[in-house]
Amino acid sequence: QVQLAESGGGLVQTGGSLRLSCTASGLRFSAYTLAWFRQAPGKEREFVAHIRYNDDTVYYADSVRGRFTISRDNAQDTVYLQMEDLKAEDTAVYYCAADWGFTGSTIPEDNMDYWGKGTLVTVSS
Numbered sequence: 001q002v003q004l005a006e007s008g009g010g011l012v013q014t015g016g017s018l019r020l021s022c023t024a025s026g027l028r029f030s031a032y033t034l035a036w037f038r039q040a041p042g043k044e045r046e047f048v049a050h051i052r053y054n055d056d057t058v059y060y061a062d063s064v065r066g067r068f069t070i071s072r073d074n075a076q077d078t079v080y081l082q083m084e085d086l087k088a089e090d091t092a093v094y095y096c097a098a099d100w101g102f103t104g105s106t107i108p109e110d111n112m113d114y115w116g117k118g119t120l121v122t123v124s125s
Helices: none
Strands: 004-006 010-013 020-024 034-039 045-053 058-060 068-073 078-083 092-100 119-124
Touching: 004 092, 020 034, 020 092, 020 119, 034 068, 034 078, 045 068, 045 078, 058 068, 078 092
Parallel strands: 010 119
Antiparallel strands: 004 020, 020 078, 034 045, 034 092, 045 058, 068 078, 092 119
């Protein structure tokens, strides 16, 4: 049974930092491209970042580029999202997701094979 478990969410002030983690089990982690999505209250889920399985190339949404960093540790079956200079508009439930063998630059939400349950990030102004 495949599971993705996010952690690290919480309440932080504007300008603060958080690091989210997502640990996978039940899959061959190194063969999956990993992504972070988020869903703000009253809005649709949106792409945040992804890291390719084959070469660790990373991609970011324009809204987070330069502030967020995605990384992975295949030995720990974990993907991270380091978030800096947080803004109120970053408040959302953050989800990690896995897509087997994806090598593109734009990763559709519908492509994802597995999803975590999400972790809430609240940025207070």
